[in-house]
Amino acid sequence: MKIAVVGTGYVGLVTGTCFAETGNHVVCVDIDENKVNKMKNGVVPIYEPHLDVLFERNIKQGRLEFTTSLNDAIKDAKIIFLALPTPPDEDGSADLSYILGVADDLGKIITDYKVIVDKSTVPVGTADKVTAALAANLSTDLFDVVSNPEFLREGYAVDDFLKPDRVVIGTSSEKAKKVMGDLYKPYVRQGNPIIFMDEKSAELTKYAANSFLATKITFMNEIANFCEKVGADVDMVRIGIGSDSRIGKRFLFPGIGYGGSCFPKDVQALAKSGKEFGYDFQILDSVMDVNEKQKTIIVPKIKDFFKGDLKGKTIALWGLAFKPDTDDIREAPALYIINELLEEGATIVAFDPEAMENVKSKYGDKVTFVEDRDSAIVNADALVIATEWQVFRNPDFDLMAEKMNQKVIFDGRNLYDTQEMKELGFYYNSIGRILVRG
Numbered sequence: 257m258k259i260a261v262v263g264t265g266y267v268g269l270v271t272g273t274c275f276a277e278t279g280n281h282v283v284c285v286d287i288d289e290n291k292v293n294k295m296k297n298g299v300v301p302i303y304e305p306h307l308d309v310l311f312e313r314n315i316k317q318g319r320l321e322f323t324t325s326l327n328d329a330i331k332d333a334k335i336i337f338l339a340l341p342t343p344p345d346e347d348g349s350a351d352l353s354y355i356l357g358v359a360d361d362l363g364k365i366i367t368d369y370k371v372i373v374d375k376s377t378v379p380v381g382t383a384d385k386v387t388a389a390l391a392a393n394l395s396t397d398l399f400d401v402v403s404n405p406e407f408l409r410e411g412y413a414v415d416d417f418l419k420p421d422r423v424v425i426g427t428s429s430e431k432a433k434k435v436m437g438d439l440y441k442p443y444v445r446q447g448n449p450i451i452f453m454d455e456k457s458a459e460l461t462k463y464a465a466n467s468f469l470a471t472k473i474t475f476m477n478e479i480a481n482f483c484e485k486v487g488a489d490v491d492m493v494r495i496g497i498g499s500d501s502r503i504g505k506r507f508l509f510p511g512i513g514y515g516g517s518c519f520p521k522d523v524q525a526l527a528k529s530g531k532e533f534g535y536d537f538q539i540l541d542s543v544m545d546v547n548e549k550q551k552t553i554i555v556p557k558i559k560d561f562f563k564g565d566l567k568g569k570t571i572a573l574w575g576l577a578f579k580p581d582t583d584d585i586r587e588a589p590a591l592y593i594i595n596e597l598l599e600e601g602a603t604i605v606a607f608d609p610e611a612m613e614n615v616k617s618k619y620g621d622k623v624t625f626v627e628d629r630d631s632a633i634v635n636a637d638a639l640v641i642a643t644e645w646q647v648f649r650n651p652d653f654d655l656m657a658e659k660m661n662q663k664v665i666f667d668g669r670n671l672y673d674t675q676e677m678k679e680l681g682f683y684y685n686s687i688g689r690i691l692v693r694g
């Protein structure tokens with residue numbers, strides 16, 4: 257099948273590459289000439305595990321191409337994926353100007369039947385808006401608009417794409433349903449479903465999924481905070497409730513709040529969408545409030561420890577990315593922690609395996625960056641853990657005892673066993689578990 261993918265951001269790039277991998281011919285189009293030239297030379301513009309191998313292979317085998325010309329990209333394509341940004345407006349609603357702009361352009365250049373697919377996360381009713389934009393210049397016989405949200409996790413995007421839990425396809429056209437069903441067949445051979453539904457339900461499915469997951473995490477964060485007040489252990493509570501199959505074990509890990517490019521944006525957009533339609537999503541307003549507070553919950557703990565004065569204290573910071581296996585720092589709790597610690601006059605020495613360049617460009621020399629985990633702790637008065645990278649899971653505690661000014665850890669990701677930390681004589685303050693005073 258011939259496919260065009262408009263937009264080579266995270267979603268577009270993974271989508272295009274993975275469709276090429278199963279034998280389709282994919283042309284990706286982007287307005288950024290510099291980026292297109294780099295991709296033509298085999299440079300993947302984002303960090304995502306396994307993507308580079310697939311990217312290189314499919315370019316070499318001629319199934320994956322790049323261009324800046326929308327016209328060239330769509331000429332032979334039967335399906336056109338729109339994978340364009342939908343950044344939040346000032347008021348939190350999703351900005352559709354990129355998508356509607358391209359829909360308008362497409363309406364002027366399409367000459368034979370195409371399936372136009374909204375891959376970006378878009379509010380309910382967007383498929384209708386895209387249809388209207390196309391129909392302004394194009395006969396409705398020559399296109400169908402489909403909503404096909406992605407459920408890719410950063411760090412696992414290739415795997416999630418090639419072996420999805422489910423594929424959601426929203427369309428009221430039988431013709432488009434057949435085209436999309438054929439395209440996705442190779443990805444659901446293991447028996448996971450392709451769920452066909454109307455466009456609006458598909459659009460809402462994406463927001464509902466992300467908002468539900470964000471709510472689940474936030475609920476656990478509040479339970480963890482309460483555990484600290486009453487002296488309960490959130491790990492036990494987590495296992496206790498997660499064994500109920502209606503609740504499930506996954507996504508119950510408390511921490512310093514969710515971040516990333518999806519959850520914060522989507523929860524906000526769904527809440528905003530609700531208000532537009534006269535529905536007040538009270539639960540989402542609370543989720544956003546609680547998460548904002550959770551991102552800095554560790555700072556008052558640090559201040560308490562240092563009796564309110566962080567001036568002249570050196571804090572080692574392990575982890576900057578919003579989660580492991582990505583260089584993405586969007587809405588990362590680490591940034592909130594950095595801001596507050598700097599305000600308090602602390603010196604920060606940070607290490608992250610992938611995200612340091614991104615943070616450097618924001619903070620310059622306000623933060624000291626080091627090239628490995630163990631250099632960060634030298635002469636530190638405390639260590640703060642903000643991201644659960646594997647490399648932080650099994651540190652050399654003897655080295656820490658030797659190199660740090662004192663054995664003090666504030667762990668925002670609950671990486672270590674509290675009993676073990678007690679035995680090692682550390683002050684260890686984690687989320688929702690007993691405080692180990694060292």
Ligand code: UDX
Pocket residue numbers: 406407408409410411466469473506507508509510511512513514515516517518519578579
């Ligand atoms: C998410 C969705 O999982 C994906 O389906 C959607 O398409 C895009 O948004 P992603 O943003 O890559 O993916 O991250 P994810 O792994 O889901 O984690 C989101 C946030 O929740 C991270 O900040 C993570 O640290 C946090 N989290 C996750 C917790 O705090 N506790 C958990 O138990 C799980």
